[in-house]
Amino acid sequence: MKYKFDFGALAEYWPQFVDGALLTLEMTVLSTVSGLVVGTLVAIGRRSENKLLSRLCGAYVETVRNTPFLIQLFFIYFGLASAGLRLPVVVASVIAMVFNVAAYTAEIVRAGMDATPRGQLEAADSLGMSLPQIYWHIILRPALERVYPALTGQYILMMLSTSVTSQISAEELTGIANNIQSNTFRSFETFIVVAGIYLLLTLILKAGFWGLGLALFTRRRRLGTSL
Amino acid sequence: MSAVIELKDVHKSFGQVEVLKGVSLAVERGEAIAVIGRSGSGKSTALRCVNRLETIQSGEINVCGHPVHDPKLDVRKLRLDVGIVFQSYNLFPHLTVEENIMLAPVTVKKLRKAEARALAAQALARVGLAEKAQSYPEQLSGGQQQRVAIARSLAMQPQVMLFDEVTSALDPELTGEVLRVMEDLAKGGMTMLVVTHEMGFARKVADRIVYMHQGRVWEVGDGSMLANPQTPELRAFMAHDL
DSSP: OOOOOGGGGGGGGGGHHHHHHHHHHHHHHHHHHHHHHHHHHHHHHSSSSOHHHHHHHHHHHHHHHHHHHHHHHIIIIIIIHHTTOOOOOHHHHHHHHHHHHHHHHHHHHHHHHTTTTTTHHHHHHHOOOHHHHHIIIIHHHHHHHHHHHHHHHHHHHHHHHGGGGEEEEEHHHHHHHHHHHHHHOOHHHHHHHHHHHHHHHHHHHHHHHHHHHHHHHHHHHOOOOOO | OOOOEEEEEEEEETTTTEEEEEEEEETTOEEEEEEEEOOSHHHHHHHHHHTTTSSOSEEEEEEEEETTTTTOHEEEEEEHHHEEOTOOOOOOOTTTTHHHHHHHHTSSSSOOOOHHHHHHHHHHHHHHHHGTTTTTTGGSSSHHHHHHHHHHHTTOOOOOEEETTTTTTTTHHHHHHHHHHHHHHHHHTTTTEOOSSHHHHHHHOSSSSEEEEEEEEEEEEEEGGGGGOSSHHHHHHTTTTT
């Protein structure tokens, strides 16, 4: 096999790489925040005593977790377009990502919530706290602390699967890479560079989650023990 | 004088098992009542019915003017008047001692943080743990955790305090420190219903002792009742008390 690497051919494209990486990061942050909020609400809904609400949330979670992300993306972008709702590519992508990751979030967060000792709920109940107060002050933060590694792992996976949105020509990192390699015919080099950038983004994201964890879980920061 | 806690012919079943078979009991304001009896006699269940952690099948329970048996009762109002302390402390592990105590005054009673903090300091001083305000529960011994749990209930300024075997998980030394706090409370005039296996405490502190057996109130009396049981069941029960 004879192949001469020529990364020089990519030099003039670096602003595009940066743009793609930034768009990937923006989509990821937006979907992570929204996905966490929506997913947590779905988890609460699934734990509700209201059977209808609980089943609806369960049906949503199972549907999303048992269909491919690409199909969900096509459904939201092309499906809604043919029904008359034409969304910009990035908007459709982010909606699809939130729709997808919220379902995984819901299951992870639900596991964390279910692990709350019953005695703590009885104590809160006996102090006169309402259900929303109990969720906010007693259940949520320890639940997130328990499942934090699983949760952040899920969001890193989601960041990587933003590459799928290049299929509806979102100009995130993979989309950009496709353009560049078809202009330069330097696909080997292009994808090596892109893989490197994805690695870098993952590290940035991990550092971000680590910092967020420190800010959020005061007890863990001070004592260094797990719940 | 009317009773602050009144149970009338209370029946409670878990599935097919009838745990309370017609329990009646009246507690006056300022009284400390010890409820004793072997495991499974229904004493903890009776206590949990008083603040509606369990619902009853029939009978009446009135607590501080709240009809607890009424399905339409505003449970949160009842709980403002009734504090409870559990065997397993049930502190919130992610909050400091002070935050544990401040939480309900701030969220439920809508006190300002400064007021709640003062209240927490006061409650902690009362249980002798003023210096532990910034600790987390896991940094405390079992006895200290239980005293924090008592302080957390006290900070809500309840009219009645329920204690559900609060020393059963503690060694004798830690049991002593918790019981001393409870004795102070009783002397301060708090209305208390105490489910306990501590016969010494029942004898010394309780105004009246209630012996429960097989889901019924079997015998009621003052401290001398333990020395002179009227029923063979209480006599057998006391035979194990060294």
